[in-house]
Amino acid sequence: MEENTQAAPVISPAAQKAQTMTELISSGVEIKVLKPGDMVEGTLISVGKSEVYVDLEGYGVGVVRGRELYDDEATLNSLKPGDKIFVSVVEPENKEGIVELSLRQAGQERVWQTLKAKLDSKEVIRTKILEANKGGLMVEINNVVGFLPVSQLSLEHYPRVEDGDKNKILGVLQSYVGQPFDVQIITADSNEEKLIVSEKAVFEKEMENRLGELKIGEVVEGTVTGVVDFGAFVKFGELEGLVHISELAWQRIENPKDIVKVGQKVTAKIISIDKGRVSLSIKQLQQDPWLEAVKRYQIGQKVTGKITKIMPFGVFVELDKDIQGLAHIMELSHETVKNPEEFLKPGDEKEFKIISIEPAEHRLGLSLKALTEAPKKKTEAEEAPKEEAAQAAPSSEETK
Secondary structure, three states: OOOOOOOOOOOOHHHHHOOOHHHHHHHOOOOOOOOOOOEEEEEEEEEOOOEEEEEEOOOEEEEEEHHHHOOOHHHHHHOOOOOEEEEEEEEOOOOOOOEEEEHHHHHHHHHHHHHHHHHHHOOOEEEEOOEEEOOEEEEEEOOEEEEEEHHHOOOOOOOOOOOOOHHHHHHHHHOOOOOEEEEEEEEEEOOOOEEEEEOHHHHHHHHHHHHHOOOOOOEEEEEEEEEEOOEEEEEEOOEEEEEEHHHOOOOOOOOHHHOOOOOOEEEEEEEEEEOOEEEEEOHHHOOOOHHHHHHHOOOOOEEEEEEEEEEOOEEEEEOOOOOEEEEEHHHOOOOOOOOHHHOOOOOOEEEEEEEEEEHHHOEEEEEOHHHOOOOOOOOHHHHHHHHHHHHHOOOOOOOO
16 A cells, blocks of 8 residues: 555645634534544545545544554555545544544444345355354355345255254254355344345245246146155255145045155145245045045944044044044043043044044044943932932931
């Protein structure tokens, strides 16, 4: 950096003509008050090795020196007299009557202004992953540490963990440390020093175009990329959709892993496209077994089934691989049943009577108590001897 021979501050023309406060006021010069921390724009007057003078229009002359010269050599070397530059106020007036300024503090503001510009322009930025935590990945842009949430990862990098184990998810995320990712800034808040980036935003426009080409009812072929407790993810082409657990098969499913496996090839139907999410169905491409249920089962028929699940309101019973029925707690016994688990256990095979069939609703009602006659209620004549005996029995006072 070359040192300018002009080291002394330059006084503005108005200030040169008016040397006293009275003269300043009478001359009509606008008097503005600065306070520490203010960010102002000025015109560079001179650049030296240890100090830089800046003309602050409406305020006077300011100086940047020492540690406040900012440690960005590239920025400092590029400065020349006449350049516009942002500075922050350290001291409104020193003993020489000059404003003490800082380039170092203003540098942070310039960094955030740059980040905000990248946010507005949706610039794609390549950055290296610094570290991982259970919520996402840490990156660095313009010397500012940012956060890439798991929800903002692309399809390629989104962790597919079958049981949703957070430690396993962290293991997948840690494998990305040191790798370069292309991201876009989605939040740049200098007040809270919050920088959030997104990887999937980079592909959003492309994804929107591809999603626009899809149609509800279209059949696609894909590969299962992940199985979770609520369903399975299927990748088809460059897109990915979710087959909810309720759309995997017609029968009642306890665990999606019992139906599909990662890497399995499947055919599915597009049933919904909403906010960039594609919902798929495998079962809708298969014949509904409940439509055949009315041919195999009739009301009043006795059937043998296996108890698959016990709930407070009753028990689920498997009649065949496709059809399950429900025996409500009120249909288990003529006596009051408070807890079905005390009456039946999973795996038990029992004979039931079909009391209702609703194929369209996929409901079939079963009953245990319908297989036996309800116990007869005792007549008044049968109850009378008991009442008479009770009346004839001596009281506790009489026996004393």
